[in-house]
Amino acid sequence: MKTLLGATAVKKKLKRNLGVYQVTRVLNAPENAKRRTKRAMGLESSAAKLFRFTAKLFK
Secondary structure (H helix, E strand, O other): HHHOOOOOHHHHHHHHHHOOHHHHHHHHHHHHHHHHHHHOOOOOOOOHHHHHHHHOOOO
């Protein structure tokens, strides 16, 4: 509903203008780097996710 009313766009624009996203970019950088590394190694592929899911079922 918020998206239809345009509230989400206004909120994002305000955050962008205040510089909130630049701060969160710095704070989230380590986690983003870890995720990129996992993707490059193939740990986030569909096959790997399926393997982890099935492994959890048989624990």
